[in-house]
Amino acid sequence: MGSQPDGRAKVFRIGLLGGMAVLAGAAVGPAASQSPSGTIGLVITGWHHALFETDDVKNECSTGLNADDTTNAEAQANFQELRKKFGHPYSRGPNGELTNYSPMSVEDPIPASELLTKVGYGLNLDGTTDGRATPKTCKHEKFTSPDGVQVDNQLARVVGCTKGWRKSGFSDDFYNEEIYTNPVNRILIEITGVDDERNDPRVDVTIYKGEDRLARDPAGKYIPFLTQRIDGRLPEYTSKMRGRIVDGVLITDPDPAAVSRLPVRWIASTGERRIRDLQLRLPLAGPRPEGMIAGYEDSKVWWNIQKAHHIAMPAAQNSPPSQYRMLTRYADGYPDPKTGRCTAISAAYRISTVRAYIAHPTAPQQRLAAANTAASR
């Protein structure tokens, strides 16, 4: 563990070193395993459902891709009647309900496609190898990761056969572009107390909401080692974790008492994720580390951020009635003490990051320097 007594002073020094490196046109990637500053800053640049996908979707999904909301609406016997009565083709419920806000108001006439593959990505969140019920989980089926580990990622069963969330799908592409374009999606990861970037038995990890934009080079790659300011106006989006670095991979431990809140801006709609037992697995080498973030995602809050999907449903190709029922059925975390039904769902995401200098709002000189940087971009 690092011995720096003053984190702020430490961060400022990194900023100076980085600035000199850029001015000198030097290579900016950390070449050595030593992290002389004791701090590693990262900003998330990509976020995708961790799905195991083959070239042919029928290898994974029972009937291929799911039918979308419009297709299901047109297959409803009362489609024309509803359209005439309520004036909108997406009003599928008996009271004209949109299905994303009232998914239980109607059933999809076209059965949903089920994710059948046994192979999947994720982390072992419940600590079991068979997915049996525990005090904080409901019984569920595990995936086997490509390297043979039993992992949890029930959210993959909810979105895995929806075209929009698969590779190059509309929803995935749109969200990742909004990570670039909208500072609401700015999520910073700061690793402190780093003595050795290859192996360190104890580091502290903090996730912050940032406020700055990202920058890409002409080739479309995110530029590393730019300053990212913490958004001091929104401290509720700060999460602290303990972890370690093993063979260059950051491994964090879940905090059973914490609910991590992460901001989301997607298709002109702003919301958040709430994740319990949040964990990171992140190989740290190079300027653009890629890894995994996982935990139990609050089902109600997750469904809420899907609301933008009704605007994009034709492109996203999802149908809320089926998807909501899957979310309820596959939820495997944090059972409600009264009903016994799980209120959260295991989830895993592939994340891309780029190294950054994280400026704390309590450091006014650095904040001004960062503002200058932001203004010049």
Next chain:
Amino acid sequence: MAATAMRALGALLACVFALSAAPAAAADGQPPVQVRETEEGAIFTNSAGMTLYVFALENATPGKSKCYDKRYTIQSGRQFGTIPLPAPDTRKTCVQKWPPFLAAEDAKASGDWSLIVREGGARQWAYQGHLLYTSIKDRKPGDVNGEAINERERSAWMAAMAPLDFPPGFKLLRREEGLVLATADGRPAYVRRGGRLQRTSSQFSELLQPIAAPSFGRISGKWGIVDAGGLKQYAFNGEPLYVLPDGYTDADVENEGGWATAVYRRATPIPPQIHTRTTIVGKIYTTENGMSLYSFSCLESGAPDYLSCDDPGDAAVYWSALCGDAKECSRRWRPYRPTANARPSGEWTIQEVSDPLFIDPAGATALPGTPKVKVWAYRGRPMYTFVDDDEPGQILGHDINYFARSSFTAVRVPGPGLY
């Protein structure tokens, strides 16, 4: 950088002032209008003090009204083709929602004020070629409820603003503290306050820069020009004005310390039962317990008259599409009730709303005889809390919307957004 900013701003502002007087109430055939100071700024009203509006859809056809007394029954959209409008029998016409500001028989055009003959022969007042209307959303003199309170409303109606006696290059910004002086590109003006600067000038040049004024020209009223070490600088109420360079935000000013925005008209305090809170969607109004407050808005964007559909008596499906039947809508969206001793303040009023809001989702809202409850309203919009919000500051009800039609939106405090 200071000199560059000064030169740029000086060029922007350097010209002789051409002061224009706001028209006062007139008689003998002149337009019966008044100028009224509101939280939105100085606006034209009719003789009863009701706000006058212009319709942006008429900008392309100056002098010709696009607001008719015609009840449309069909809408069309790029995605869905031509389909019936809901509840067509009770749908109001544009003229019912936006009564034209008609002229008396002896009215005469004068200056910027002209008279347009409507279909049917009635004459309507226009200001600088823009036809003028009142709004059924306004209930009392000084209300400006016909203007949108958020971008989701996408209203094409705007209050008819009276000209300001300002030097060129200045305008007003609506912020939480009130109407604030701003440069033409939207940057708020600041004045010094007593606080000690946190940085010393030996380390950096000052962050805020004087707003440069021309060295010639006339200035009047509360405006002035002072000497800023060889440069001329604008002042208001005797206080020199400053502005942030591009790329800096309110947070930078807060860090700097010792500055306040130049307030032109201070906002009326909000009622004690209304609080504010910064959330991921910006600073919003909340209940006294911190729960987010939402407004319902609606626009029939596919209809030729582009009418709002959030007034009492409009189609109920715009609600039911978002929340189900009447009982479920009442469960999800709870009117924020005023306490027994609550009093209106500024743009916050106490209204009565139907609860449940509708009976038949294919019919209209607020049918006569339905039970009513008192509710806080902001600029005429009833305030609701959302059932899924479990804790202060949660905004799960924000942006629940029906395509380009109805929407529940967290109600933002006026001012800059987060980003």
